[in-house]
Amino acid sequence: MGITPRNAIPFSVIHQPVLVTQVLQGLSIQSAGFYVDATFGQGGHSRAILAALGRRGKVLAFDRDGQAEKIARILEAEDNRFHFERVAFSCLSAQVSMRGWQGKVNGILFDLGVSSGQLVCPDRGFSFNLEGPLDMRMDPTQGMPVSEWLRFAKEEELTFVFKEYGEERYARRIARAIVACRKHSPIQTTRDLVAVISKAKPFHERNKHPATRCFQALRIFINQEGEELTAGLNQSLEVLAPGGRLVVVSFHSLEDRCVKTFIREHSKKAVGELDALGKFRPSEEEVLHNRRARSALMRVAEKRA
Secondary structure: OOOOOOOOOOHHHOOOOOOHHHHHHHHOOOOOOEEEEOOOOOOHHHHHHHHHOOOOOEEEEEOOOHHHHHHHHHHHHHOOOEEEEOOOHHHHHHHHHHOOOOOOEEEEEEEOOOOHHHHOOHHHOOOOOOOOEOOOOOOOOOOOOHHHHHHHOOHHHHHHHHHHHHOOOOHHHHHHHHHHHHOOOOOOEHHHHHHHHHHHOOOOOOOOOOOHHHHHHHHHHHOOHHHHHHHHHHHHHHHEEEEEEEEEEEOOHHHHHHHHHHHHHOOOOOOOOEEEEEEEOOOHHHHHHOHHHHHOEEEEEEEOO
C-alpha cells in the first residue's frame, strides 16, 4: 500500500489535512481510478488524490459549506479531472449515478467533523474560543442556527443532546442552567453559551475546555451528522467497485463507533460485502506539526470482489 503522491503541493499553503499519506495508501490509488472526496473542506485531500492520479483519473468532491465551494470552484477550473457539488454526502449515490459511476468508484474518503477553516472563522460559531454568533450550521443557508434552537428546546431535549452526542457528565445541570438563563437573557453568542456551561459544571476536566463536549453535541445535532454518516456509509456499498476502498477519518468516539460498527456488520464471513483492513493513527511527528491530528483515527475497508 505504499504510495508517494506525484507533483505534491505544499499543503501548509492551504491548511494541513490529516493523515494524507495514510489516506492515499488506504485508497490504494489507481492511475485511471474514480475517487470520491465526500468532505472537501479546504481541498487538501482532494489535491493529494489528484496528484497521485494519472490523466484519466477523476475526483468527485462534496461539501455543504459555501466557503468550501469557493475553494473547490478554483480547483475545478484548474483541473478538468476534478468535479464538485455543494451537497451533503447523503447525496452520494444520487450524484455518482448521475455520472454513470455507480459500482465503478475505486475509493471513497470521509474526513469527518468540522474543518480548520470553519473553526477559525468567528462568524460560524463552531469554536468556544472565539466570540461570534452561535450558529454552527455546516450550510448557513439551511436549517436553523443553534441560538434559535436554544430559545425553545425543552430541558429534556437539551439533556438528551448533551448526553447522547457529547457524552457530557453534567448534561442535566447544563440543560437546566440554559433554561433558567434564557428566561431573562437570550443565549445568542458563543461567549454567552460558554459562560452558562462553565458556571453550571461543578468540576472541569483536566486539559479540556469545559464547553468542548456541549459544543460538539450541538454541532452534531444541528447538522444531523449521525444521520448523514449512516446514509453516506450505507450508500458507499452501492457505489464502490469490487476491490474499491472505503476510508473514514474520525475525530471522536461517537463517529468512530458508528464507522467501526458499520464495517464490522458488513464484514461478516458468510454475507459480508466488506473486508476490514485495519485502523491507523497519525505519527508523533504529524501530531507535533498539526495539532488537529492528535485525535484522528482512520479506518479502512475494501469491498469484496
